[in-house]
Amino acid sequence: MGGCASKDKKDSKVVENETAAGTGGGTDAEAANGGEGNKSDTMVDAAVMEKMEAGFAKLAASDSKSLLKKYLTKEVFDALKNKKTSFGSTLLDCVQSGFENPDSGVGIYAPDAEAYSLFADLFDPIIEDYHKGFKKTDKHPASDFGDVNAFGNVDPTGEFVVSTRVRCGRSMEGYPFNPCLTEAQYKEMEGKVSTTLSGLEGELKGKFYPLTGMDKAVQQQLIDDHFLFKEGDRFLQAANACRYWPSGRGIYHNDNKTFLVWCNEEDHLRIISMQMGGDLGQVYRRLVTAVNDIEKRIPFSHHDRLGFLTFCPTNLGTTIRASVHIKVPKLAKDYAKLEATADKYNLQVRGTRGEHSEAEGGIYDISNKRRMGLTEFQAVKEMYDGISEIIKIEKSL
Numbered sequence: 001m002g003g004c005a006s007k008d009k010k011d012s013k014v015v016e017n018e019t020a021a022g023t024g025g026g027t028d029a030e031a032a033n034g035g036e037g038n039k040s041d042t043m044v045d046a047a048v049m050e051k052m053e054a055g056f057a058k059l060a061a062s063d064s065k066s067l068l069k070k071y072l073t074k075e076v077f078d079a080l081k082n083k084k085t086s087f088g089s090t091l092l093d094c095v096q097s098g099f100e101n102p103d104s105g106v107g108i109y110a111p112d113a114e115a116y117s118l119f120a121d122l123f124d125p126i127i128e129d130y131h132k133g134f135k136k137t138d139k140h141p142a143s144d145f146g147d148v149n150a151f152g153n154v155d156p157t158g159e160f161v162v163s164t165r166v167r168c169g170r171s172m173e174g175y176p177f178n179p180c181l182t183e184a185q186y187k188e189m190e191g192k193v194s195t196t197l198s199g200l201e202g203e204l205k206g207k208f209y210p211l212t213g214m215d216k217a218v219q220q221q222l223i224d225d226h227f228l229f230k231e232g233d234r235f236l237q238a239a240n241a242c243r244y245w246p247s248g249r250g251i252y253h254n255d256n257k258t259f260l261v262w263c264n265e266e267d268h269l270r271i272i273s274m275q276m277g278g279d280l281g282q283v284y285r286r287l288v289t290a291v292n293d294i295e296k297r298i299p300f301s302h303h304d305r306l307g308f309l310t311f312c313p314t315n316l317g318t319t320i321r322a323s324v325h326i327k328v329p330k331l332a333k334d335y336a337k338l339e340a341t342a343d344k345y346n347l348q349v350r351g352t353r354g355e356h357s358e359a360e361g362g363i364y365d366i367s368n369k370r371r372m373g374l375t376e377f378q379a380v381k382e383m384y385d386g387i388s389e390i391i392k393i394e395k396s397l
Contacts, residue, residue, distance in 0.1 A: 044082050044090050052081055052092045055099030068098035068107030071125045079121060085114040087180045094119055097239035106130065106314055109239045112176035113301055113309050127313050131372040132346060138373055140307035140317045145288045146377025148281075154324070154387045155278030160394060161387070162325040162363060165274035166287045166380065169267040169310040169319040170294075171301040177311045178241035178266070186248025186264055193263045196297045197252045204290055206254035211246035227253055229265045236266060241311065259286055267310045269294075278324065280384055307372060317372030322383040328390060329362045330397035338364075341393060345386030346370045366390070
């Protein structure tokens with residue numbers, strides 16, 4: 001067999017290995033700590049090997065600036081190309097998105113939790129590079145949201161910050177990631193998530209909307225609110241993360257539309273708190289309350305060294321991304337200075353609609369970049385401090 005997801009895209013609706021997803025044994029965290037895969041089934045399919053060799057040659061010859069190209073040397077490639085996790089995942093499952101999209105910034109995904117250990121020779125240097133020096137000897141600290149009242153409003157006058165958002169990703173223990181999930185597992189997970197979220201109370205109380213059979217009016221309203229994720233991200237498509245769409249996918253939002261949960265988009269769960277303006281404290285408190293509440297009902301996949309495990313290695317550890325949409329017209333004219341200030345606080349500057357987008361009307365999406373080797377509180381504090389400094393500079397210009 002060619003692993004759980006090493007299929008031609010035209011045939012991506014077919015499960016390559018229906019049983020693979022159920023053969024891991026133990027929790028995701030145990031699997032990730034295991035590392036050797038299924039010893040009796042380590043032969044990588046000849047067609048997969050051919051595709052892998054061709055993809056590697058194409059990437060090597062390209063002018064790609066991805067972290068995948070930087071760290072997938074011939075030596076690393078040869079050492080890993082015959083390996084398979086117990087879920088049936090091959091090196092191709094990890095790297096096919098980066099092979100197909102040479103303009104990727106990173107270019108690699110983990111098809112299951114075990115892949116982080118089995119293909120560590122490739123994942124570890126990419127993780128270290130992206131997360132600013134989180135070495136393979138480092139251990140991510142225990143989860144700590146800190147003093148939830150420590151943050152205030154970064155822009156009390158409302159001149160600069162349009163909106164504030166804090167999100168985190170979570171994976172459900174005992175399930176592989178997108179490429180290895182069967183349709184039945186997608187549906188089972190959606191059922192668990194829907195049931196769990198329907199128990200939320202107070203400010204978090206709301207409704208779950210399955211994508212399957214969604215009413216057109218509801219769909220349009222969710223699109224208008226910029227809540228609805230859609231199929232078609234080419235990076236995820238190439239990683240085989242969109243199979244059986246829209247089965248098992250859904251979205252939850254509270255009555256105030258300040259709290260969202262995405263089910264089975266890129267990660268099993270994306271938990272999002274947001275609102276207009278710059279009151280980071282309020283947004284952060286809402287997220288922490290929600291995460292703690294959900295975790296009591298759904299066990300999350302966690303790794304001793306890497307923290308919370310998700311599909312993309314940029315999103316491990318705390319998995320926290322705290323961001324603002326901010327208008328800084330004067331600084332925008334000196335983009336190098338904006339970038340340099342952001343870099344000093346380990347922040348990432350993106351276009352208005354996030355990665356791979358332009359700044360519309362001079363509005364940037366600025367967020368913390370580091371997610372590993374620090375606590376949730378420290379990650380959000382980097383954003384808080386950096387945004388405060390950016391506003392200070394903008395005012396002085």
